[in-house]
Amino acid sequence: MIVFVDELLWGETHGFRIVDHSKNPSDRDYVFWMKVILLFWVGDYPGLAKCASMKHAGAYGCHWCKGYFYPHSPGHNVCIHNRRNLRLNHPYRTDERWGHTETRDPTPLRTSDEVFLQSRAIDNMEEGPDKIRRQKSTGIDGFCLLLLLSMFDIIWDMLPDMMHITKGLFSALNSALFS
Numbered sequence: 001m002i003v004f005v006d007e008l009l010w011g012e013t014h015g016f017r018i019v020d021h022s023k024n025p026s027d028r029d030y031v032f033w034m035k036v037i038l039l040f041w042v043g044d045y046p047g048l049a050k051c052a053s054m055k056h057a058g059a060y061g062c063h064w065c066k067g068y069f070y071p072h073s074p075g076h077n078v079c080i081h082n083r084r085n086l087r088l089n090h091p092y093r094t095d096e097r098w099g100h101t102e103t104r105d106p107t108p109l110r111t112s113d114e115v116f117l118q119s120r121a122i123d124n125m126e127e128g129p130d131k132i133r134r135q136k137s138t139g140i141d142g143f144c145l146l147l148l149l150s151m152f153d154i155i156w157d158m159l160p161d162m163m164h165i166t167k168g169l170f171s172a173l174n175s176a177l178f179s
Contacts, residue, residue: 001051005145011036012150037151041158048158053119053144060110060139064155067107112153119143 010016015035023030041051049056054063061069061077069077083092083102093102118134123143125131135141147154 001145005148008036008038008149038146038149039152039157041146042161044161044163048161051144052146052154052158053141054115055135055139055141057139059137062139063110063158063160065107065109110155112147112155115140115144115154116147119147 012035015033017031018034019031020027020029041048043051045056048054048063052063055061056063057069057077059068060066062079067079067082069079072078081102081104083090083098084104085106086093086102092098118138119140119142122131122134122138122140125134144154146152
Protein backbone atom coordinates (compact mmCIF):
# COMPACT_ATOMS: atom_id res chain seq x y z
CA MET A 1 0.00 0.00 0.00
CA ILE A 2 2.92 2.36 0.73
CA VAL A 3 4.31 2.06 -2.81
CA PHE A 4 0.83 2.36 -4.37
CA VAL A 5 -0.11 5.51 -2.41
CA ASP A 6 3.35 7.01 -3.01
CA GLU A 7 2.82 6.59 -6.76
CA LEU A 8 -0.63 8.16 -6.54
CA LEU A 9 0.72 11.12 -4.54
CA TRP A 10 3.41 11.63 -7.19
CA GLY A 11 0.74 11.42 -9.90
CA GLU A 12 -1.43 14.01 -8.13
CA THR A 13 1.37 16.54 -7.76
CA HIS A 14 3.81 15.92 -10.64
CA GLY A 15 2.07 13.63 -13.09
CA PHE A 16 3.49 10.96 -15.35
CA ARG A 17 5.10 11.09 -18.79
CA ILE A 18 2.58 9.65 -21.26
CA VAL A 19 3.04 8.67 -24.90
CA ASP A 20 0.02 9.16 -27.16
CA HIS A 21 0.54 6.42 -29.74
CA SER A 22 -2.39 7.71 -31.78
CA LYS A 23 -0.23 10.66 -32.78
CA ASN A 24 2.79 10.80 -35.05
CA PRO A 25 6.11 10.74 -33.10
CA SER A 26 7.01 14.07 -34.71
CA ASP A 27 3.85 15.69 -33.24
CA ARG A 28 4.67 17.91 -30.24
CA ASP A 29 1.75 16.31 -28.33
CA TYR A 30 3.09 12.77 -28.87
CA VAL A 31 4.64 12.89 -25.36
CA PHE A 32 2.88 14.81 -22.59
CA TRP A 33 2.60 14.91 -18.79
CA MET A 34 -0.65 13.84 -17.19
CA LYS A 35 -1.69 14.21 -13.56
CA VAL A 36 -3.78 11.41 -12.07
CA ILE A 37 -6.15 10.88 -9.17
CA LEU A 38 -7.80 7.83 -7.65
CA LEU A 39 -11.53 8.16 -8.30
CA PHE A 40 -13.06 4.99 -6.86
CA TRP A 41 -12.04 1.80 -5.14
CA VAL A 42 -14.00 -1.36 -5.86
CA GLY A 43 -13.43 -4.69 -4.21
CA ASP A 44 -15.16 -7.33 -2.18
CA TYR A 45 -16.27 -6.25 1.28
CA PRO A 46 -13.51 -8.03 3.24
CA GLY A 47 -10.88 -6.60 0.88
CA LEU A 48 -12.40 -3.13 1.12
CA ALA A 49 -12.17 -3.34 4.92
CA LYS A 50 -8.52 -4.34 4.78
CA CYS A 51 -7.59 -1.62 2.28
CA ALA A 52 -9.47 1.06 4.26
CA SER A 53 -8.07 -0.16 7.63
CA MET A 54 -11.60 -0.59 8.89
CA LYS A 55 -13.12 -3.48 10.78
CA HIS A 56 -16.55 -3.71 9.13
CA ALA A 57 -17.46 -5.53 12.31
CA GLY A 58 -18.26 -4.58 15.89
CA ALA A 59 -20.48 -1.66 16.81
CA TYR A 60 -20.08 0.16 13.48
CA GLY A 61 -19.99 -2.57 10.88
CA CYS A 62 -20.93 -0.34 7.96
CA HIS A 63 -18.33 1.46 5.91
CA TRP A 64 -20.67 4.36 5.09
CA CYS A 65 -22.78 5.01 8.19
CA LYS A 66 -22.80 4.77 11.97
CA GLY A 67 -25.69 2.35 12.15
CA TYR A 68 -25.36 -0.08 15.01
CA PHE A 69 -24.96 -3.72 13.99
CA TYR A 70 -26.26 -6.48 16.24
CA PRO A 71 -24.62 -9.91 16.43
CA HIS A 72 -26.82 -12.35 14.51
CA SER A 73 -24.61 -15.42 14.80
CA PRO A 74 -20.85 -15.95 15.20
CA GLY A 75 -19.14 -13.79 12.59
CA HIS A 76 -22.38 -12.31 11.27
CA ASN A 77 -23.85 -8.95 12.24
CA VAL A 78 -27.06 -7.34 11.03
CA CYS A 79 -28.19 -3.74 10.95
CA ILE A 80 -31.79 -3.42 12.08
CA HIS A 81 -34.09 -0.47 12.76
CA ASN A 82 -33.72 0.81 9.21
CA ARG A 83 -37.15 2.49 9.12
CA ARG A 84 -35.40 5.45 10.68
CA ASN A 85 -33.70 6.08 7.30
CA LEU A 86 -37.01 6.63 5.50
CA ARG A 87 -38.19 10.20 4.94
CA LEU A 88 -39.93 11.63 8.01
CA ASN A 89 -43.44 11.46 6.51
CA HIS A 90 -43.09 7.94 5.06
CA PRO A 91 -46.08 5.73 6.02
CA TYR A 92 -43.84 2.83 7.12
CA ARG A 93 -42.54 4.99 10.00
CA THR A 94 -45.95 4.75 11.66
CA ASP A 95 -47.05 1.35 10.32
CA GLU A 96 -48.51 -0.68 13.22
CA ARG A 97 -47.12 -3.97 11.83
CA TRP A 98 -43.75 -3.07 13.37
CA GLY A 99 -45.12 -2.00 16.73
CA HIS A 100 -43.79 1.38 17.81
CA THR A 101 -43.71 4.52 15.67
CA GLU A 102 -40.22 5.33 14.39
CA THR A 103 -39.37 8.90 15.42
CA ARG A 104 -35.57 8.86 15.35
CA ASP A 105 -33.55 10.85 12.84
CA PRO A 106 -31.80 8.94 10.04
CA THR A 107 -28.61 7.07 10.89
CA PRO A 108 -25.66 9.47 10.96
CA LEU A 109 -23.18 9.05 8.11
CA ARG A 110 -19.43 8.66 8.45
CA THR A 111 -17.18 11.40 7.11
CA SER A 112 -13.66 11.14 5.74
CA ASP A 113 -12.44 13.85 8.13
CA GLU A 114 -13.87 12.00 11.12
CA VAL A 115 -12.27 8.72 10.02
CA PHE A 116 -8.96 10.54 9.52
CA LEU A 117 -8.98 11.88 13.10
CA GLN A 118 -10.15 8.62 14.66
CA SER A 119 -7.63 6.54 12.71
CA ARG A 120 -4.75 8.84 13.72
CA ALA A 121 -5.81 8.58 17.38
CA ILE A 122 -5.96 4.77 17.15
CA ASP A 123 -2.56 4.62 15.45
CA ASN A 124 -1.05 6.67 18.28
CA MET A 125 -2.39 4.36 21.00
CA GLU A 126 -0.28 1.67 22.60
CA GLU A 127 -1.29 -1.94 21.94
CA GLY A 128 -3.67 -3.21 24.57
CA PRO A 129 -7.30 -3.42 25.67
CA ASP A 130 -7.95 0.33 25.31
CA LYS A 131 -6.86 0.28 21.68
CA ILE A 132 -8.98 -2.82 20.98
CA ARG A 133 -12.02 -1.13 22.60
CA ARG A 134 -11.48 2.00 20.50
CA GLN A 135 -11.16 -0.07 17.32
CA LYS A 136 -14.37 -1.95 18.07
CA SER A 137 -16.28 1.18 19.07
CA THR A 138 -15.33 3.08 15.90
CA GLY A 139 -15.03 0.22 13.43
CA ILE A 140 -11.60 1.53 12.44
CA ASP A 141 -8.42 -0.57 12.72
CA GLY A 142 -5.92 2.23 12.21
CA PHE A 143 -4.63 4.80 9.77
CA CYS A 144 -5.19 4.16 6.06
CA LEU A 145 -2.64 5.63 3.67
CA LEU A 146 -5.41 6.37 1.15
CA LEU A 147 -6.43 9.19 3.54
CA LEU A 148 -3.32 11.07 2.33
CA LEU A 149 -4.72 11.44 -1.18
CA SER A 150 -6.12 14.95 -1.60
CA MET A 151 -9.09 14.12 -3.80
CA PHE A 152 -10.04 10.68 -2.47
CA ASP A 153 -12.84 10.31 0.08
CA ILE A 154 -12.22 7.16 2.13
CA ILE A 155 -15.96 6.78 2.75
CA TRP A 156 -17.81 7.65 -0.45
CA ASP A 157 -15.13 6.72 -2.99
CA MET A 158 -15.03 3.10 -1.79
CA LEU A 159 -17.94 1.44 -3.54
CA PRO A 160 -20.04 -1.47 -2.28
CA ASP A 161 -19.58 -4.76 -4.07
CA MET A 162 -22.42 -6.88 -5.41
CA MET A 163 -21.24 -10.14 -3.87
CA HIS A 164 -21.17 -9.24 -0.18
CA ILE A 165 -23.53 -6.29 0.16
CA THR A 166 -26.41 -6.56 -2.26
CA LYS A 167 -26.46 -10.36 -2.57
CA GLY A 168 -28.57 -10.67 0.57
CA LEU A 169 -31.03 -8.05 -0.65
CA PHE A 170 -31.45 -9.65 -4.06
CA SER A 171 -31.67 -13.14 -2.56
CA ALA A 172 -34.40 -12.06 -0.18
CA LEU A 173 -36.39 -10.32 -2.91
CA ASN A 174 -35.95 -13.06 -5.52
CA SER A 175 -36.77 -15.83 -3.03
CA ALA A 176 -40.03 -14.10 -2.19
CA LEU A 177 -40.90 -13.70 -5.86
CA PHE A 178 -40.30 -17.35 -6.74
CA SER A 179 -41.97 -18.97 -3.73
